Amino acid sequence: MSGGSSLWAHSPAVGSGRWHSLAEHLHGTAGLARRFAAPFGGGEVAYWLGALHDVGKASCAWQDKLAVVASTGGAVGIDHKALGTRIAQERGLGPFAGAIFGHHGGLVDTPVLWAALRRRLADRPGDVASAEQELPGLLPDLPEDLASRVPVGWRGDQLVGEMALRLCYSALVDADSLDTAAHFQGLAGPRVRADADFGHLYKMFEQRRRAEIAGRDGSPIAALRERVYADCLAAAEREPGVFRLGAPTGAGKTLASGGFALRHAEKHGLRRVIVAVPFLTITEQNAAVYRRLLDEEGSEPVVLEHHSQADFDDPDAGRWARLAAENWDAPFVVTTFVRLFESLYARKPSAMRRVHRLANSVIVLDEVQALPHAMLVPILDGIRLLVRHFGATVLLSSATQPSFWALDEFKDVPCTDLIHDTPRLVNELRRVRFEWQLDPRPTLADIADQAIGERSALVVVNTTADAKAVFERWHDAEPTGVAWHLSTRMCPEHRRRVLEQVRTRLDRGERILLVATQLIEAGVDLDFPVVFRAMAPADSLLQAAGRANREGRMAHGGRVVVFAPQDGGQPPTYKTLVGCAGRQFGPGKADPDDLEALGRYYRNVYDTLTLADGQHVGQRIQAARQQWEFETVADGPMDASTGRRNRKLAFRMIDDDAINVVTPQGAETPELREELEQLIVDLRHAPVRELAKLRRLQPYTTNLHPSVLRQPGVIALLRPILGTEVRRGALVEWIGEYDNATGINLDPNLEQFVF
Helix, strand or coil: CCCCCCCEEEECCCCCCCCCCHHHHHHHHHHHHHHHHHHHHHHHHHHHHHHCCCCCHHHHHHHHHHHHHCCCCCCCCCCCCCHHHHHHHHHHHHHHHHHHHHHCCCCCEHHHHHHHHHHHHHHCHHHHHHHHHHHHHHHHCCCCCHHCCCCHHHCHHHHHHHHHHHHHHHHHHHHHHHHHHHHHHCCCCCCCCCCCHHHHHHHHHHHHHHHHHHHHCCCHHHHHHHHHHHHHHHHCEEEEEEEEECCCCCHHHHHHHHHHHHHHHHHHHEEEEEEEEECHHHHHHHHHHEEEEEEECCCCEEEECCCCCCCCHHHHHCHHHHHCCCCCCCCEEEEEEEHHHEEEEEEECCHHHHHHHHHCCEEEEECCHHHHHHHHHHHHHHHHHHHHHHEEEEEEEECCCCCHCCCCCCCCCEEEEECCCCCHHHHHHHCEEEEEEEECCCCCHHHHHHHHCCCEEEEECCHHHHHHHHHHHHHCCCCCCEEEEEEECCCHHHHHHHHHHHHHHHCCCCCCEEEEHHHHHHCCCCCCEEEECCCCCCCHHHHHCCCCCCCCCCCCCCEEEEEEECCCCCCHHHHHHHHHHHHEEEECCCCCHHHHHHHHHHHHHHHHHHCCCCCCCCHHHHHHHCCCCCHHHHHEEEECCCEEECHHHHHCCCCCCCEECCCCCCCCHHHHHHHHHHHHHHHHHHCCCCHHHHHHHHHHEEEEHHHHHHCCCCHHHHEEEECCCCCEEEEEEEECCCCCCEEECCCCCCCCCCC
């Protein structure tokens, strides 16, 4: 590209006199987009989307207005996307041109794209004509025909093409954001990491893992864990595809799946490892394990932990907020199911800029039983497409493997089991016996008192309010250091410190009473003699059991007491699942570790929830995807009676967008708290936010259910960090009371549900 040297893409950054050349920005964005999309065959499509995305800025009117607003940093406010969209469409990219049309505002429903484009072109025909005159100078090598650049495999199947557009759009908006951010930050070029050396990473992981094992006391379970690990490494040599790790709780799945992923990436030249988990607690614990084994002092961190749900596309967050949105530019990413799948099926640039990194990666879905049933159909179809057409390997890891192959979307997907003989392993690792207190139903106080009668005990309940009630019952009755509490009212760093204390006391054989919500169940390696679990879906019961007699040292096994509390709450989604669990498990029926009964349970759940019905939300999302209706998928279909989109029929991993709350009060020292508060002030006032500073706040960021906003006085205790409003998806600072034991102090009746 050459020419167009007096045309500008962006005005100078604050304190700089350097303007951003339009030709340089188009060339830089195109080159980066090609680099991001080449691994899945979309390099040329992404290159020309990048080259054309801002050609509309060449119009006389746009350039004149940029000169006027440059000193204030204001927006130009004149359309610059229509010309590039039209040229891409006319020259053969067809609906892929929608990526240019949506590179700021988001992908729209393809059936309405062309009408919207015609309106834009008709609004200011003079601007379009003046920009088009500059095209030969800006893009002298622009081919007449771009159709041949679209891979043949993307044309026949609508769902393959739809996923390809998502990935190409992601490559475009990530490249655009990086090139723009480099200009505003005065860098010589965009910040992009070199590809990782997975041979080196696997070798280091293996050496450090062996050193850790050598330093541990042997337990009856240790030899079985080594067998699981060896099976996983052997399977890593197999060709990319879908793999399944069905080892029971306590079988060392975190290390085994990590070893598999690193070795598989090395063997097949894959680009990164992405580990996704259901709960924030597990991202914290797993990220800590992987950092210990992979990060090197003095080098850029290998492991990136990402779980923030802040909405950088919200206009209230600020004009350049999108430049600081997370893009997963790291060799080993630990994130949540919510972040992974809501990014995949989003439509806005900030959420989607990381999606291209899923292609040619190893994706580990840990505790896969916790994927929301309502969204299983589009999730499983997305997995199928990423594996079959975009070079990904997906590992489904869980002690309670769901019956995904009972669903049409997955029935023909080949799968490799990492463990040779799962039923035998389950039998060898059976370490607990189940007891039931369902009739008569005890109160939470009864259970708290029963736990006091034990040497040490874990109580797992279904809501944050119930956890607080049990903790308060213990708090007055027990000496300091015995009673502990864990829930999402506490920030991740606070929870990490509590888990560390609890582990230390358990290791020393000291008395511990811990109450937690279900965030404790998956991936948290605690070992109690007794676990009390409020009645819950079958997989949750079995996950809780994995915290009892975890190391297998108790001669008669650990105890798991399942109870149905008279006065306990539960999330709305539990009602159907608990009903299905009650049909299969309980006194006189199977225990939750019976694999055959578990298979029946899952099939019963899928049938009861009518996942295959055409009117089910998952099937309606699939129908919208067939039509490339990106806005319908992300925001729901239009409701004719209200003229608004029905968000209940949108792709949502959780029913409500959380409020992301930063709690500097959760810091361990006053000095650290002061540092975090200063960081928040810096972010609040920075014209362009830095991703590094937002990453620094993550360990102190937790989520609150939007229902808290209905409580008088609560909004006054939430101070916005991005933007000016407290609302769903916002990133805010908590300035209210924060309890050293239970975290954010709200009326417990306020926020009934845990995420």
